[in-house]
Amino acid sequence: MAVSQTTLWNLISGILGVICLLLMTTMGILLKNLLLTESIQPTLSPGPITELQKGSDCCSCPKRWIGHQCNCYLFFDELKSWTESRDFCASQNSSLLHIQNRDELRFVSSSKYFYWIGVYYSKENGTWLWENGLALPQDLLQTIQTFDTKKCVIYSSSHSVLDVSCEDKSRFICKQELM
Structure with missing residues (x-):
């Protein structure tokens, strides 16, 4: 019984670890896109558009x-x-x-x-x-x-x-x- 509980907790820990990695990757991508978008904004010169x-x-x-x-x-x-x-x-x-x-x-x-x-x-x-x-x-x-x-x-x-x-x-x- 002790072995099955350890295996269950290892499985849950592994799943939570993968979820954390996915969330961190998503946040990294979102922040990168946000910063990239802000750096591309037009300057004070409005241009011909x-x-x-x-x-x-x-x-x-x-x-x-x-x-x-x-x-x-x-x-x-x-x-x-x-x-x-x-x-x-x-x-x-x-x-x-x-x-x-x-x-x-x-x-x-x-x-x-x-x-x-x-x-x-x-x-x-x-x-x-x-x-x-x-x-x-x-x-x-x-x-x-x-x-x-x-x-x-x-x-x-x-x-x-x-x-x-x-x-x-x-x-x-x-x-x-x-x-």
Whole structure:
């Protein structure tokens, strides 16, 4: 009787050992695939591949960009100066965010951070302008008229705008206009 119990326990131990090996192998394969998938993810450069984004209304945006009212937006968490941000957006065939209306203002207000926006003070015109040369709508960012004209502007989701040194590092939003 003692021999049959030992044989039974050896059999059970062997089966449990095989199950453990199978589980460890499965976990190893799953972790390897997970890490490999993460390392293949696209970098900040969206590349030429485009696909229709959810909620884009009518536009086809590059991967990782968000479509809204026929424009594409890319929110960057990387911290850069205003000039570095503007130049990076330009390298992506876009510009720093410029807000055209209240709906767009609400759309970009979903974040909790401050972002560089594409506004600058034009000494030539004596006023603040968007990067593309258009004037700021009077009803959007009224407090900007009192800002230090030697500084740059950041925007937050609380509808706050601040003037800060253009050399400070901040997040930024690039915008591609498709229409």
